[in-house]
Amino acid sequence: MFLMMRYCLLILLLLILPVEIMAISCRAEEPVQAVSGGVSSETVSPGPDQAVPDNRSHSKHNGTGNTTEDEDFDYDDDPFKSERVTIDDPIESFNRTMHNFNDKLYFWILKPVATGYKAAVPEPARISVKNFFSNLRYPARLVSCLFQGDFAGAATETGRFAINTVWGIGGLMDPSAGKELNLQMQDTDLGETLGVYGVGHGFYIVWPFFGPSSPRDSLNFLGNQVLYPLSFLNIWYASLMTTSVETINRTSLRIGDYEALVEAAIDPYVAVRDAYAQYRMHEVRVRKAKSLFFKDNLPGDAMPDSASHPKPIP
Amino acid sequence: MFGPPQTVSRESGGLNTAIGYRYAQDSYSDQKDYVVRQHQIYSQASYGSSKIWEIYGRIGIADLKILDAFKSASVLTTTSKDHFEENWKFFGTLGAKAFLPANRFFGVGAFVQGNYNFSNFTDDITGIQGGTPFVADWKVKHLWDVNFGIGFQATAPCGVKLYAGPYVYYAEADVYFSGAVTGLPSQAPSMLLNNKVIAGGFLGVDIPLARGFRLNVEGQYTDRFSVGSAVTFTY
Numbered sequence A: 001m002f003l004m005m006r007y008c009l010l011i012l013l014l015l016i017l018p019v020e021i022m023a024i025s026c027r028a029e030e031p032v033q034a035v036s037g038g039v040s041s042e043t044v045s046p047g048p049d050q051a052v053p054d055n056r057s058h059s060k061h062n063g064t065g066n067t068t069e070d071e072d073f074d075y076d077d078d079p080f081k082s083e084r085v086t087i088d089d090p091i092e093s094f095n096r097t098m099h100n101f102n103d104k105l106y107f108w109i110l111k112p113v114a115t116g117y118k119a120a121v122p123e124p125a126r127i128s129v130k131n132f133f134s135n136l137r138y139p140a141r142l143v144s145c146l147f148q149g150d151f152a153g154a155a156t157e158t159g160r161f162a163i164n165t166v167w168g169i170g171g172l173m174d175p176s177a178g179k180e181l182n183l184q185m186q187d188t189d190l191g192e193t194l195g196v197y198g199v200g201h202g203f204y205i206v207w208p209f210f211g212p213s214s215p216r217d218s219l220n221f222l223g224n225q226v227l228y229p230l231s232f233l234n235i236w237y238a239s240l241m242t243t244s245v246e247t248i249n250r251t252s253l254r255i256g257d258y259e260a261l262v263e264a265a266i267d268p269y270v271a272v273r274d275a276y277a278q279y280r281m282h283e284v285r286v287r288k289a290k291s292l293f294f295k296d297n298l299p300g301d302a303m304p305d306s307a308s309h310p311k312p313i314p
Numbered sequence B: 001m002f003g004p005p006q007t008v009s010r011e012s013g014g015l016n017t018a019i020g021y022r023y024a025q026d027s028y029s030d031q032k033d034y035v036v037r038q039h040q041i042y043s044q045a046s047y048g049s050s051k052i053w054e055i056y057g058r059i060g061i062a063d064l065k066i067l068d069a070f071k072s073a074s075v076l077t078t079t080s081k082d083h084f085e086e087n088w089k090f091f092g093t094l095g096a097k098a099f100l101p102a103n104r105f106f107g108v109g110a111f112v113q114g115n116y117n118f119s120n121f122t123d124d125i126t127g128i129q130g131g132t133p134f135v136a137d138w139k140v141k142h143l144w145d146v147n148f149g150i151g152f153q154a155t156a157p158c159g160v161k162l163y164a165g166p167y168v169y170y171a172e173a174d175v176y177f178s179g180a181v182t183g184l185p186s187q188a189p190s191m192l193l194n195n196k197v198i199a200g201g202f203l204g205v206d207i208p209l210a211r212g213f214r215l216n217v218e219g220q221y222t223d224r225f226s227v228g229s230a231v232t233f234t235y
Helices: A002-016 A019-027 A029-036 A055-062 A092-120 A123-136 A138-148 A151-166 A190-196 A219-226 A236-252 A257-264 A268-290
Strands: A205-207 A211-213 B014-029 B033-049 B053-066 B077-079 B084-101 B106-117 B121-129 B132-155 B161-177 B190-195 B199-208 B213-221 B225-234
Touching: A092 A205, A092 A236, A092 A268, A123 A151, A123 A236, A138 A151, A138 A190, A138 A219, A190 A219, A190 A268, A211 A268, A257 A268, B014 B053, B014 B161, B033 B084, B033 B225, B053 B132, B084 B121, B084 B132
Parallel strands: none
Antiparallel strands: A205 A211, B014 B033, B014 B190, B014 B225, B033 B053, B053 B084, B077 B121, B084 B106, B106 B132, B121 B132, B132 B161, B161 B190, B161 B199, B199 B213, B213 B225
16 A cells, blocks of 8 residues: 555656646747747847857757858848847756656656546636636745836736635636736746846756756745745645646646647757747846836847736737 | 626626625524524625526635524523624525516516535533533534525616515524523424524615626615625626
């Protein structure tokens, strides 16, 4: 009996943790698609306030070992240019191993479980479950907003939490995001808070189970522990079950995103790494643009549109 | 709280949710009459469509106070307190309503609603009976009621809805005693309390606020007066 419980625990752990691969990779997918709509991330030119990246060293990671004509082309006059974002990768061999490990965990365990869950639970119910857990992450978002000097964001988060808890049936629904109220979630974390304060990524690291990160963004592990109410559940299996449900549910809503990213990339590891770095930099910029303390430090043309004009969910 | 006869959900069908508070009073009777008071706080989710029907459910907490439940009728018995009181316990409500519009402004609807308190209410007393100290407790179990009513609704300018109507109801609760105490109605192991009257009336107003919110205020009268208020959000 005890042995069975240990096996069950092991399986559940394997199910829970690799979702972070999906979470970060899929959040990072949008910037990749945006870039690939114009020029590839391998060929974008640096912005004025960004150090000139070493294209040759970057091409080392593309898996082909070849350079293209685009790399020698001068894009200074390209109106659609975007910043080249890089992140140091001194432990690439370790990271690649962890990337493969996480990839296998996803395809072999998490995805099949999430697919079954998706077949059994209708989408509105899964979205409600996602809303419920997202609502519980309010303390982390609130603290991040406050530390970033985004007091409007903190007020928005507080309003969202109150309304969604009271009129959203304990957070299962998200009336705040509707066009009537238009209180959009401030999707931020402690890693971005450090980024707003000017702390750089450091280097790229792929955590087993948790996926792409950096020393700076690894602070989110602490935030997720200390500022997440469910982590204080005293009964270990209750905490494990809630984490499992949250992970499987979240994955079920994103099946196909990670696959699309991997299939489109020559080297999925590089694609995920670059997308991660670009996504995090973009998010830090968005947060800086909302900060009362730091928004003046942004270059004039660097303020993302999404920072000041959130779109309501129809 | 019954709410306006006509659903506030979108015509194409949709949810509305509410948070409400109700101060409820009623008279229950067995051998003698008892005034029962409850403060209820609840969250409600409703689904309605076509502006003619709605189903809803509530989950909430309520306390219970039965006035003079422990007041001894005998000079031989003195008790430490007069009232049965117990703090917040969970209750649930299910209901459905249908509405028939007569024209743009008037209509008539019907509803049925049932409430059930999931938990037992317990309170204990100490006292002296014939010179001997005693301790006793009462348990109120299976407190529930079912209501059926007809509501007439008038829609005023700015979407304000006024409504009123009669309703009938049945309510009961089982009360269990730990032991017999002279002067208290605890000679039998238990008693069944029922509502003293079976019909009443209600009157309410539903006012649109900003951004999809509405304020509902309602009063009910049976043997006693009850009042409640809820803030509704329409998705």
